[in-house]
Amino acid sequence: MTDILKIKTENTSRNLTTTVVDDTELLFEDLEPGVYALTGYILATCTAANINLKAGLRLPEGNAAAARLMCSRTNSATFSGTNDYLNNAITDEAITKSFTIAANATIGLMIKGVVHIVSPGTLSFQWAQNSSSATAVTVRQGSWLRLRNNVEAG
Amino acid sequence: MIIKTKLTDTQKSGFNQTPVEDTDFQWTNLESGMYIIDGALLVVSSVASKSLACTIVPSVTPAIPSFISAHAYASSSTSSMLRPITNPMASTVSQNSMLLGNGTNTVIKLSGILFAPETIDVSFYWGAYGASGAITMRAGSTISLEGPF
Numbered sequence: 001m002t003d004i005l006k007i008k009t010e011n012t013s014r015n016l017t018t019t020v021v022d023d024t025e026l027l028f029e030d031l032e033p034g035v036y037a038l039t040g041y042i043l044a045t046c047t048a049a050n051i052n053l054k055a056g057l058r059l060p061e062g063n064a065a066a067a068r069l070m071c072s073r074t075n076s077a078t079f080s081g082t083n084d085y086l087n088n089a090i091t092d093e094a095i096t097k098s099f100t101i102a103a104n105a106t107i108g109l110m111i112k113g114v115v116h117i118v119s120p121g122t123l124s125f126q127w128a129q130n131s132s133s134a135t136a137v138t139v140r141q142g143s144w145l146r147l148r149n150n151v152e153a154g
Numbered sequence: 155m156i157i158k159t160k161l162t163d164t165q166k167s168g169f170n171q172t173p174v175e176d177t178d179f180q181w182t183n184l185e186s187g188m189y190i191i192d193g194a195l196l197v198v199s200s201v202a203s204k205s206l207a208c209t210i211v212p213s214v215t216p217a218i219p220s221f222i223s224a225h226a227y228a229s230s231s232t233s234s235m236l237r238p239i240t241n242p243m244a245s246t247v248s249q250n251s252m253l254l255g256n257g258t259n260t261v262i263k264l265s266g267i268l269f270a271p272e273t274i275d276v277s278f279y280w281g282a283y284g285a286s287g288a289i290t291m292r293a294g295s296t297i298s299l300e301g302p303f
Contacts, residue, residue, distance in 0.1 A: 007188065007303055041190070041265040043221055072263075074223035074236035108223035108236045110265045141218060142188055142267035 002036075002149040004028055013136035020054055020095045020126040026145050027124035031060065033117050040111035040145035042125070046137045049103040052130035053137050056095035057113075060121025072110040073099050098130040101137070115147065123147070155300040156181055165290040171281035173207045173243070179278035179297050184270050187302020191222060191266030195295040198259055201287035206262070208280035214271060215241045222266035228258050239268055243279060264297060 008025045026042075044053045101107050115123065125145060129137045160178045197206055210222050220239040226232060237244065268276065278297055282289040 005303075041223070041267065043267070072223075072225045072234055074225060074234040106219075106221060106236060106238075108221055108265065110223055110225055110263065142220070142269065144190060144267070 002034075002147065004148075005144060005146045007144045008139065008141050011138050011141050013138040014128055015134055015136040016132055017128050018054060018130060018132050020056070020128045022122075022124040022126055023139060026143065027122055028145075028147055029122045030120065031117050031123055031147075032120055034149045036115040036117065036147040036149045038111065038113040038115050038145070038147055040109070040125075040143075042109040042111065042143045042145075043106055043140035044099070044101060044109070044127075044137060044143075045104075045106040045140060046101045046135065047104055048133065048135045049101075050131060051133045051135055051137055052101050053099045053107070053127060053139075054095065054097065054130040055099060055109075055125065055127035056097050057111075058095060058124050058126050059115070060117065060119055060123060062119030062121070063117060074108045074110065075100075075102065075105060095126050106140070111145070155298050157296060157298040160291060160293050160295040162293050163290050165288050166280075166282045167286075167288045168282050169286045170283055171207065173209065173279035173281040175211070175277035175279050176291075181276045181299055184274050184276060184299065185302050186270045186272050186274075189268045189270065189299045189301035190303070191264060191268060191297070191299055193262075193264035193295075193297035195262040195264065195297075196259065196292040197262060197295075198290045198292065199287065200289070201285050203285045204287055204289055205283040206260075206280055206289060207283040208278065209237055209243050210239050210266060210268065211243050211277050211279050212239060212241055212268065212270065213275040216269040217271045218269035220266070220268045222264060222268075224262050224264050226260050226262045228260040239266065268299070270302065
């Protein structure tokens with residue numbers, strides 16, 4: 001059984017950019033073809049409203065629509081609410097999904113999914129600001145992603 | 155990984171209870187480092203407008219910010235929350251609450267990270283919040299702490 005756990009060892013802050021790039025601590029290089037169970041928990045914060053996090057998972061090239069992902073956004077700024085996000089597919093294409101962060105709030109993305117890798121390569125968590133600002137968006141230390149595999153690709 | 159599973163139902167009654175520790179969900183002498191929190195709770199409420207107030211409380215407040223998230227799936231609705239993990243827990247009960255669906259079976263998924271600055275003990279706290287009536291956490295509810303990393 002393959003069990004690969006990636007954990008962020010430090011905060012990463014990005015400002016003045018809406019172009020998503022890999023989080024270098026949250027990527028899986030040289031993934032072999034197969035079916036993987038994907039879980040994770042991503043924490044992000046910002047000191048100002050309306051900047052928000054643009055983020056998602058990107059598959060290796062040639063794996064379009066080869067995954068299914070459920071991601072629930074939980075928010076420290078509200079007691080409860082409809083803060084949910086369901087993504088039916090992740091692909092090898094550009095990421096455009098925005099997750100709202102209230103001022104001085106932290107959000108937690110609870111991730112579960114299935115990834116079917118056909119073409120080997122790198123699976124990465126990519127992110128940026130959704131609106132460019134000098135005020136940074138930070139992905140927190142301790143955020144993690146895990147892939148488990150014990151099934152051959154069919 | 156240390157997995158704790160509730161073997162019998164636990165019922166609590168009352169109005170706006172302050173959460174208290176559940177002896178089925180306690181971890182002792184956890185070494186310093188980072189832990190992944192994962193859990194699934196099955197909760198039943200006897201009345202509508204009833205909430206579960208809950209959180210994780212370590213014996214020492216983490217030096218590195220630590221958080222727990224919960225997402226509740228009920229037949230009538232879903233709800234979610236995120237809270238910092240501190241000692242003591244937030245003094246306002248509602249700051250630790252998550253809404254349950256009106257008297258239905260509700261499954262709650264927990265995710266979190268906890269940075270233990272030293273050897274610590276950890277407990278899961280919960281209580282019945284909102285309208286008067288009973289709330290039951292079903293046997294089989296499970297919380298795990300994996301680490302240290």
